[in-house]
Amino acid sequence: MNNVFLLAFKIAFQALRNHKVRTGLAVLGVMIGIAAIIIVFSAGEGINNLVLNQIKSFGSDIIETEIKVPSNKKGLASEQQNSINLLLGAQITTLTLDDMEDINKLPNVKNSYGAIMTQEPITYSKEMRRTIVVSVTASYIDIDRAEVEKGRFFSEAENKGLSQVAVLGSKIKEKLFGENDAIGKSIKIRKTRFRIIGIMKEQGTVMAMNFDDFIYIPVKTMQKKIMGVNYIQYMMHKIKDVSIADITADDIRILLRENHNISPPKNIQKGWADTGKDDFRVVTMAEMMDVFGNINNYLTLLLLAIVTVSLVVGGVGILNVMYVIVNERTSEIGLRKAVGASYSDIMWQFLIESSLITLAGGIIGIVFGIIISYLISIGANSYGLDWSFIVPIKAFVVAIVFSTVFGIFFGAYPARKAARMNPVEALRHE
């Protein structure tokens, strides 16, 4: 009992027990903040895994080439400008199927497909809806993991011959035809009629795009009969040796610069964010994973910033509660001082009270956060997302550090106020 700390602990515990509702409310406040931290971290990890798994599902033997708006800026700045320009409707018309043919001749490239992805009005029996039309070369079905469920994919001969044939994603098929057979029927894309020759296997949502809503048509038909253009938007290349993917990507860059009459950059920056002058961008899967990893880190940071704000609000809540507690118990503090409590006795009592509140809130919050995170993963999985339930160690560390710091920081001021109270005035307080 001689131990000031032990004594204060005992007194604080009694005080909390004697004010169950008030204690409960304060604990609840902390709990919500701490649970939020755990959920944010766990969700961040879940998203990260989801995206990485899906990128991996493309296969690491894939290199992507896509159009890009040239700019004078470098690195990230040119990337940002590119995204803005594309959003504003900039057209890059230099990437063609001839480029693809040339790339296919590179020694490490096994095969490629070229594509245009657009949103188009689709008509079937007077009903019009908009969906994404993926116009590709026939090699798409060999390179992409997508598979045909019923009927067949179009051939390269049909592509070259500008055939008006279409393959439907499983969901858009259901939306247009229901249970009825769609093969042999025709739909209109814009004003052009297409015959349905195949239905794709269900794929689910990948990176917020529902592949099952897609309609696949030959890219040349799209170019000549619908858009009246000569370009494509992107290509996917399957390579033979993954270990030299970087070299192959560079070979593709050199080739395309030659084809597009672009002078090579003076200082070559490694990787996909290389130079502003290029009107294309070549990305290996490994690089893409890095990028998503980065994006995910920023996302987690952003979420964390939001959580911090909510925690500060929670902390001010603790401060408020402790302040009220101290005020409400002014005469008790006076009495305790009169019967022999010293400055440190009172200080510790209130500091420990607030620490116990935050500790309890922290523990319950962690448990609660884990449960919610688990439920989120179950929910996501039931929606067909490959969402893994992980609570990273850093979530616990941050949660524990936060609750400790908040307990002390927001408990200290009211505790000091209580300890410094003049016993005479405190006693008079009613």
Added chain:
Amino acid sequence: MSLIEVKNLDKTYYSGEIETPAVKGVSFNINKGEFVAIMGPSGSGKSTLMHILGLLDKATSGEYFFDDQNAKYLNDNELAFLRNEKMGFVFQAFNLLPRTTVLDNVKLPLTYSKKEFDHNEKAKKALADVELSNRLDYYTNEISGGEKQRVAIARALVNDPSIIFADEPTGNLDSKTGKQIINILQKLNETGNTIILVTHDKEIAKHANRIIHLKDGLIISDEPVE
């Protein structure tokens, strides 16, 4: 030998520019075993004086020796120690802890004590002294005013203090219950306790052995009760 020695004690309250003198240079001694009533109308400085004597407040100037220690030079821990070990307080408003049992209230000073002994034993004995052995596990909102004040007295007694300060202990009680409380204090005095009773009530003050009369912060009389 004097337990309390007061020399030219002054207490002035400052609020902004305004000075309010409450006690103006009083001097007196109180010996062990005395039962002293400090009397005076409200505003006479009697409560202020008691707070200084009880080491709850500091004098503006002058000297106060408690048990030969100059209060001026005591730090917070030493003051807390003396209040805990040597003093007991009884207040007009009882000042019991709410939502707490009678027994736990009486044990409160012991939790801050450095001495080793059985707290329950000690508290039960103090409650027996005020004839409340039958109320140990009652909560403080379940007992009468007179009982509350007896709990407060038991709390003042529990750590065997050298002196008990009672500040208007009967102020919130009816005259009959007030009488009981005074009788308890008297009995405590007869068994050797030093008691300082602050009151504005002549009838109550009469129970003491000595009355110090205060008016406007000055002692106007200091004489034994015949």
